[in-house]
Amino acid sequence: MPNKKNNSGAGYYKEPGPKLDEESPFESMMERFRFAAEILDLDEGMFQYLSSPVKQVTVSVPILMDSGNIRVFQGYRVIHNNILGPSKGGIRYSPDVNLEEVNALAAWMTWKCAIVNVPFGGAKGGVRCDPNELSDGELERLTRRYTANMLEVFGPDRDIPAPDMNTDEQIMAWIMDTYSMNAHKTETAVVTGKPIILGGSYGRKKATGRGVVTVTLAALNKKGILPNNCTVAVQGFGNVGSVTAELMYEQGAKVVAISDIAGGYYNENGIDIPKALEYAEENDGSLEGYPEAEEITNEELLQIECDVLIPAAKEDQINRENASDINARIIAEGANGPVTANADGILESKGIMVVPDILANAGGVTVSYFEWVQDRQGYFWTEERVNRRLNRMMRDAFDQLFKTKEKYDITLRQAAYVFGINKVAMTLKRRGLYA
Numbered sequence: 001m002p003n004k005k006n007n008s009g010a011g012y013y014k015e016p017g018p019k020l021d022e023e024s025p026f027e028s029m030m031e032r033f034r035f036a037a038e039i040l041d042l043d044e045g046m047f048q049y050l051s052s053p054v055k056q057v058t059v060s061v062p063i064l065m066d067s068g069n070i071r072v073f074q075g076y077r078v079i080h081n082n083i084l085g086p087s088k089g090g091i092r093y094s095p096d097v098n099l100e101e102v103n104a105l106a107a108w109m110t111w112k113c114a115i116v117n118v119p120f121g122g123a124k125g126g127v128r129c130d131p132n133e134l135s136d137g138e139l140e141r142l143t144r145r146y147t148a149n150m151l152e153v154f155g156p157d158r159d160i161p162a163p164d165m166n167t168d169e170q171i172m173a174w175i176m177d178t179y180s181m182n183a184h185k186t187e188t189a190v191v192t193g194k195p196i197i198l199g200g201s202y203g204r205k206k207a208t209g210r211g212v213v214t215v216t217l218a219a220l221n222k223k224g225i226l227p228n229n230c231t232v233a234v235q236g237f238g239n240v241g242s243v244t245a246e247l248m249y250e251q252g253a254k255v256v257a258i259s260d261i262a263g264g265y266y267n268e269n270g271i272d273i274p275k276a277l278e279y280a281e282e283n284d285g286s287l288e289g290y291p292e293a294e295e296i297t298n299e300e301l302l303q304i305e306c307d308v309l310i311p312a313a314k315e316d317q318i319n320r321e322n323a324s325d326i327n328a329r330i331i332a333e334g335a336n337g338p339v340t341a342n343a344d345g346i347l348e349s350k351g352i353m354v355v356p357d358i359l360a361n362a363g364g365v366t367v368s369y370f371e372w373v374q375d376r377q378g379y380f381w382t383e384e385r386v387n388r389r390l391n392r393m394m395r396d397a398f399d400q401l402f403k404t405k406e407k408y409d410i411t412l413r414q415a416a417y418v419f420g421i422n423k424v425a426m427t428l429k430r431r432g433l434y435a
């Protein structure tokens, strides 16, 4: 590898060598970035450009609590790159959110948008809070104040948020309304994942899970496994996990395990997913106490022998500590960053095909793109049209990455980074910003 890259000075470049000491989403992203940069022979300037976020914004979000006291929360928005178009990415509410995590998530959005060929750059945001501890009123005030503090960042041509962990269409509606009040006009295209009545798109709610299923079916096909003859375990039963489980069940797959933060549920004969969805609906979104299955831990769920394991909860679930215990033939990453870079080699040596997050969960941003297009045109599509176009774009992206994998004889994850980074680098060169 050319040593010139070591002279970068900004500390991003590191010779590939011993594996990472710590599990950090940003370091995991960079480890894979470095690998792709070598294959693409990126020079130092391009390496620096593509690995440095364009903008990192941290805001204090003061809220009047129901108790009458003021509490101040930390909010973040990182625009990693906007070469392909306005930046795009979700906003999460979680007690663990921090700038480093948001940096990684924003970079993943850049490569993801490039892979599915939507004209967006990558961004991500978050507010460090526990939404379960907030009343509806507090949640609304938090969302509106966070948005007010991000008015110069957001915009339909600048940066367009969407839902992520613990945020939903109501929160998107408040963001849209706050932005519109300040713009003195209704600006639906400033955010996606909105309620249909406010300019949301049919199909967006289920889009991420639907996309996970499209690429999982493609991966099963490569392995010669029929969907109605396969077993599936899904970690996480929120937006992504529950829809993925539901649609795999509809494909005839036997979903043997599901989970949420409180724990997992296993039934070797298959879980009746419509019943589990009903159960969660009646129990405020929780699976706790689900009767028709054996209780297991989330750690045990990851180790179940199955054809497809779908981690759809959060980062760092499969790492160097537990990667050798994974007993799946395919891992389809519904969540962002559920497998650390330290685990990649272990999974590869076990012959497990990993369909990486930046491909597998790209259905969400794909339909967000459709929503943005519909809002800008003021012309709305049927659900059938949305789903048909989504399936085609996900399938095309899978095939494209599979070709890249075969061309370089690398894993599907490595192919995803090579493809995504190359596309952004090529666009940058053609735009002439890199003269």
Ligand SMILES: NC(=O)C1=CN([C@@H]2O[C@H](COP(=O)(O)OP(=O)(O)OC[C@H]3O[C@@H](n4cnc5c(N)ncnc54)[C@H](OP(=O)(O)O)[C@@H]3O)[C@@H](O)[C@H]2O)C=CC1
Pocket (backbone or CB within 6 Å): 090, 163, 164, 165, 166, 167, 208, 235, 236, 237, 238, 239, 240, 241, 259, 260, 261, 262, 285, 286, 298, 312, 313, 314, 315, 334, 335, 336, 337, 361, 362, 364, 365
């Ligand atoms: N929503 C979207 O469109 C997209 C989401 N993603 C990614 O998918 C992942 C999930 O997002 P989403 O479904 O929207 O989030 P949700 O908040 O809707 O759901 C998260 C789910 O994961 C569970 N969970 C949380 N922590 C743990 C844990 N430690 N162990 C097991 N389960 C846990 C939650 O349980 P509980 O409800 O009990 O807290 C919940 O069931 C995230 O990584 C997100 O970035 C990626 C692309 C698009």
Ligand SMILES: O=C(O)CCC(=O)C(=O)O
Pocket (backbone or CB within 6 Å): 088, 089, 090, 091, 109, 112, 160, 161, 162, 163, 164, 192, 193, 336, 361, 362, 364, 365, 366, 368
């Ligand atoms: O729908 C979007 O714009 C972004 C979704 C997202 O945050 C993600 O893909 O991780």
